[in-house]
Amino acid sequence: MSAKECGHHGKGRNKFRRRLLYGILFFILIVLITILLIWAILRPSKPRFILQDTTVYGFNASVPNFLTSSFQVTVSSRNPNDRIGIYYDRLDLYATYRNQQITPRTSLPPTYQGHKDVNVWSPFINGNMIPISPDFSTSLSSEQASGSVFSYH
Structure with missing residues (x-):
């Protein structure tokens, strides 16, 4: 069956x-x-970063195609959020000139930013004998000769 x-x-x-x-x-x-x-x-919002001031202590191009530079920058960050604080685990700063990085990264210390708070940092950014492209070196030399870029020795 x-x-x-x-x-x-x-x-x-x-x-x-x-x-x-x-x-x-x-x-x-x-x-x-x-x-x-x-x-x-x-309603989380992104923080606002502002470059407030830059002091150039050195900006020297040397042969063959190396750049030494020294800056102090003042950077501020504003947290626009009413209810949210922000913890910055890692913040890196570096200088660029004509879209080429001319200093290594400088790390800022980890910090907490409360709601509606403003933080200000003033780190030194230094680049010692940073290799640059030959075209960059040529344009920098011509700008220094014309007075567009100042060279500090």
């Missing part, structure tokens, strides 16, 4: 799968609503 299928045996398994799918979708919906509410309440 052969067994006949009555059609009721697979419904329990399909019902479980459907409930599991609804449960997962409900959980994802709750997580998305929570994220949306947190964003709507806190």
Whole structure:
């Protein structure tokens, strides 16, 4: 004798799968609503960085295609958020001239910035015998000769 299928045996398994799918979708919906509410309440904004001052202590091009420079910069950061503080784990500064990096990175110490707070840093940025491209060296020499760029010795 052969067994006949009555059609009721697979419904329990399909019902479980459907409930599991609804449960997962409900959980994802709750997580998305929570994220949306947190964003709507806190309204996080990016901090604003401003280069306030730069003092050039040295800016010398030497042969063959090396640049030595020394700067002190004053940089401020403003946190515009009303309810959120920002922890800066790592901040690096470096100087560029005509889109070429002319100093190695200078790290600022890790710091916390409270809400609506302003932090100010005044690090020294130094580059000693930084290799530069020959075209860069030529344009720098012509700018120094014309008085566009000052050279400190």
